[in-house]
Amino acid sequence: MTEYGKPLAVTETPVPGLVVFDLPVHGDPRGWFKENWQREKMTALGLPDFGPVQNNISFNDAVGTTRGIHAEPWDKWVSVATGRIFGAWVDLREGPTFGAVYTTELDPSRAIFVPRGVGNSYQTLEPDTAYTYLVNDHWSPTATYSFLNLADETAAIDWPIPLDQVEISEKDKKHPRLADVTPIGPRKILVTGANGQLGRALRAEFGDASHIDYTTRDDLDLTGPDLATARRWRDYGTIINAAAYTAVDTAETPDGRRDAWAANVTAVTALARIATENGITLVHVSSDYVYDGASDTPYTEGEPLSPLGVYGQTKAAADAIVATVPRHYIIRTSWVIGDGKNFVRIMASLAQRGIDPRVVNDQTGRLTFTDDLAAGIRHLLDTDAVSGTYNLTGSGQPSTWADIAAQVFEVTGHDSARITGISTDEYFASSTAPVAPRPRNSTLDLAKIRKTGYAPADWNESLRRYLAGES
Known part of the structure; x- marks a missing residue:
């Protein structure tokens, strides 16, 4: 159930640069409204002025749809338009926090900033979930990506629905374990x-x-x-x-x-x-x-x-x-x-x-x-x-x-x-x-x-x- 009326607020995570935002959602009998991305207010709270250039939506029909773990060479602003997800993020950047994991649930009243090189994944907890994200670069086949297996034993993500009971692509099943991941280097x-x-x-x-x-x-x-x-x-x-x-x-x-x-x-x-x-x-x-x-x-x-x-x-x-x-x-x-x-x-x-x-x-x-x-x-x-x-x-x-x-x-x-x-x-x-x-x-x-x-x-x-x- 989406929480209405809470103030815009920031929660830091153990993964450097990975920041959760509580979003004010205003509801009435007709439905609800929110400012999903508001540059002036959010940068004032410390969000990098990351300059998004593309807006993507991934619509998921069924509960348990699972995607990831993907780390790209750009920043993401991840939110939910309808439904609810369990999200898992793993730091796949070079450095002392490589392999650090953070998990939380997102509904329309929460969003998360995912910095370049942090692996992103999620599992839907409600049907008809619309997962949305802004990115500050256009997809390119020449860009450098890293991937991690959703079932990696080192990350040990506690998925709400066991992975053998959900819909996962064959490509995601074949991603490497953490020991074999190529870290994403600094810009x-x-x-x-x-x-x-x-x-x-x-x-x-x-x-x-x-x-x-x-x-x-x-x-x-x-x-x-x-x-x-x-x-x-x-x-x-x-x-x-x-x-x-x-x-x-x-x-x-x-x-x-x-x-x-x-x-x-x-x-x-x-x-x-x-x-x-x-x-x-x-x-x-x-x-x-x-x-x-x-x-x-x-x-x-x-x-x-x-x-x-x-x-x-x-x-x-x-x-x-x-x-x-x-x-x-x-x-x-x-x-x-x-x-x-x-x-x-x-x-x-x-x-x-x-x-x-x-x-x-x-x-x-x-x-x-x-x-x-x-x-x-x-x-x-x-x-x-x-x-x-x-x-x-x-x-x-x-x-x-x-x-x-x-x-x-x-x-x-x-x-x-x-x-x-x-x-x-x-x-x-x-x-x-x-x-x-x-x-x-x-x-x-x-x-x-x-x-x-x-x-x-x-x-x-x-x-x-x-x-x-x-x-």
Whole structure:
């Protein structure tokens, strides 16, 4: 008997993410009415905003009709329109709760959210039972599924009607026992720009797990017309976009301007559309160049954007686009140092070769080492931090490029007095090629990311480890 008038309420289960909802049902002599799926109210109670795209109904004539156990690579919102079921759910995802079982009865006043990879099954307890479910992906023959036998001894589901007395398909009878089930892995992570200095650091941070794809332009063209069909995007949970055009001076030329906009805006727009349509978290790496550098204090994430040159304009445009993706992290960073040619290695080489450089002393900021940047990105993902923009650089005292050069000389055993500080205008005075304007203040405020529990490393300590070959 359907219970009328109870409030909308949530019951957690021992299976992570599997949540039962009590639904208000309003009845009178004519019948009853309920809001079977109400996005605003249900997400307010903690239901993931899972974005259903299909509504299915399984009508069952007889008592005892039994179906399952099926685990698919999408989420389900399961409810009953008429009748009553005994439902059984088994966690078939990789992880410590693999094999966990939860059972309950559903009638029109109860529903359950079944997360991706949790096996679903039921047995009808009344005739003419209409079992309904919303899913957030379309069925695909190329998707990865897992199945468990309804009679599995390990799960030991206590079916109300013995399985030898009910209607079960021959296909369901042949499903494997738990020991032979292939677990459903986590949604995939795609890392673009995998051969760049940040891409290599991300590979070191995330490793070579089977659910992580590392791509370069050679195998995935982010500006190509077939990007939307280049992957089964519903299998992905995160895209970390480490691909970018970073030649800030060349970006001021006609060809460079075109290439910068293609890589930093057109490609990001395509990724943002894919992320939005498929419920993917998009991680986008931004830059201090979105600011003009005129502030006397460190820039917070909410400061108005005011880029000076083409490169900064493309990064600011991309930030605005990524901010429209429901699940996103914009990582704003500066003065990145990683594997490959960079300012620190150039200074160390000059010191070793006896060359006394002139170095800019009117731009202030902090170095950011790619291993710290990669670790911060992973922290935000692992902790499911609130979507938004986060500044992420090295911590410590802001310094000029000349100060950093002096530190490199000192750490490598050379006289820091060999460094001559000059202004940016002096440095580029003899250049005949286009020069991008630089922000004079590139210091970013780190309070927001610290509140998530991540402590950026002091750039001085990171520099010493880097020069010692420990990073």
